[in-house]
Amino acid sequence: MTLTLRPRRDQVGLSDGQLLVDGKWRPAADGRTWTHRHPATGEEIGTFAVASTSDVDDAVRAARRAFDEGDWPNSRATTRIQLLHRFANLLREHAEELRGLQALDNGVPLSFSAGVYATSVGAAADVVDHHAGWVDKVGGQTLPPYQGGDHLAMTFREPIGVVAAILPWNAPFLLFAQKLGPALAAGCTVVVKPSEFASFTVLRMVELLGEAGLPDGVVNLVTGPGDPTGEALITHPLVDKVSFTGSRAVGRRIVEASAGTLKRVSLELGGKSPTLVFPDAPDVGMAAMTTMGTVTMGLSGQACVAHTRALVHRDVYDQFLGAAELLAGMVTYGDPFEPTTTASPLINTRQLERVLGFIERGRDGGARLVCGGERVAGDLAEGNFVRPTIFADVDNGMEIAREEIFGPVLAVVPFTDEDEAVRLANDTEYGLGAGVYTTDVKRAFRVARRLRAGTVGINGFQIEPHLPFGGFRQSGLGREGGQSAFEAYTELKTVLMPLTDEMM
Known part of the structure; x- marks a missing residue:
């Protein structure tokens, strides 16, 4: 029986989406809408407004008035602190609803969004609570x-x-919190634009901000694709800062667009993160399953920090491959609302074709295909599902070892010694995350310091609300999380004052 998700719409309470401008919900000025098709079935799930250039202008000007003339930037610290805590509590209260909306947006299984902290509503609430704590500090x-x-x-x-x-x-929960949490805590006003492939979750989160008591105009919402909505937003002269998470191509366009008015820019642009597995790893099998899990479970490798390159010492190479293949066989696809489903489809047909193209070229380029490599057929044939894929004997110069595939594909590269492992790990245009598996404490810290990556996990990897997250090189500019994120939404002003009647 072919999978269908239409009944889930009523179960979750999904309704079509509008724009939020100066506290008022409204359709697009020209009436345009976007129809969202679910990546697991290809079915039409819902529609939302596509903001035109004039809609974006209205939203930015509303945010400008709220900043220049409103009370929010100069409000009492307790006002911002209490509102952000109320919002965090509302997120927790509506966690089940939000997880259902996300499942209708991007197909992430409820089993994953409930069980993995970084992708949970609870993590987003913790991020908001954390930034509320910086308001008066x-x-x-x-x-x-x-x-x-x-x-x-x-x-x-x-x-x-x-x-x-x-x-x-x-990751609409976490990224909404990581951007709006520090921005609102610092006293900024915001125009938020979600991806056209995950708008319903963000629409509801913005509604919850209103329920928390946020004044009109402080947060405005525009929905739609990069053209026209995103382009109108990043080029608007009244925008002071752009905070973006996404592809390098769009990140470069934002840098170009910011040049005219010298907008401040924060960018998180993805990665090709390596896991380094040494022969004295505490558990080679667990290292393999953890690494393969970041590439397959939940988002099916569609995560910026997924460890898609495994650099494995030759002494434990076959052991690593065996455990990684075992994990690949445990992945299950299907209805994201069913507890047995562990991984999502690729977000759209364009991404499906892109991933299959990488796999074909990897096979033709001489890498050894261990498992996977094909589209899922049968009852799930209408969805964008690709079986978990492992390539062994990969040369670090191959395309599958250098490009961010954003799919369930792991490239396994052998190494002989520590220096070679570090050289291979750093031989990339990216620098977002990395993992090191060893029981040698000196090696662990030595290698972690040598790696050109923004976050390095030793014998594991996780994201915490109070820690800065971001990358080196082409993985982006700036950091999200912790004090550094709060400061990124501020300007530093110097004031000089004489204590006598004489001029300085």
Whole structure:
């Protein structure tokens, strides 16, 4: 029987989406809408408004008024703290509903969004709570006058202004919180644009912000694809900062667009993260299953920090491959609302074709296909499902070892010693994450310090709300999480004041 998800729409309570501008929900000015097709079935699930250039202009100007004329940027610390805590609690109260909406957006199974912290609603709530804690703690300095004299030298941190927050489709809970949490805590106003492939989740989260008591105009929502909606937002002259998570191509376009007005920019642009497995790893089999899990379980490798390159010492190479293949065989596809489903489809047919193209070229290029490599047939033939795929004996110069495939494909590269492992790991244009598996504490820290990556996990990998997250090289600019994220939504101002009647 062919899978259908239409009955889930009523079960979750999904309704068609509109734009939020200055506290009012409304359709697009020109009436355009986007029809969302579910990646697991190809069925039409719902529609939402496509914001035109004029709609985006209205939203940005509403955010501008709320910043320049409203109370939010200069509100009492307790006002922002209490509102953010209320929002975090509302997220927790509506966790089941939100997970259902995400399943209708991107097909991430409920079993994964409930059981894996980084993709859970609870993690998003924790991020919001964490940033609420910075509201009354990040300030400036009072410095002694460098040249002598009787005056004060002070610095202040002030909100940066109007923020364009552009979200990806794969982790709407976490990315919404990582962008809006620090922006609102700092006193900024926001225009948020979700991916056209995961808008219903974000629509509901914005509604919950309103229920928490956020003033009109502080957060505005525009939905639609990159053209026209995203382009109008990143090029708008009244936007002070763009925070974006997504592809390198779009990240480069944002940098180009920001040049005219010198917008501040934060970018998280993906990776080709390596796992380094040494022969003294505490459990080679578990290292293999954990690595393969990031490539297959839940998002099916459609995660920026998925460890899609496994650099494995030759002494434990076959053991690693055997355990990784075992995990690949445990992956189950199907209805994301069923507890037995463990992994999602690829987000759309374009991504499906892209991943299958990488697999074909990997096979033709000389890599050894261990398992997978084909589309799932049968009852799931209408969905964008690709079986978990492992390539062995991969040369680090091959395309499948260098490009971010964004699918359930693991490239396994052998190495002989530590220096070779580090060289291979760093031989990439990316630098987002990495993993090191060893029981030698000195090696663990030595290798972690040598790796050119923003986050390195030793014998495991996780994301925490209070830690900075971001990458080196072409994995992006700036960090999300922790104090550094809060400061990224502020400008630093210097004030000089004489203490006498004499001019400085």
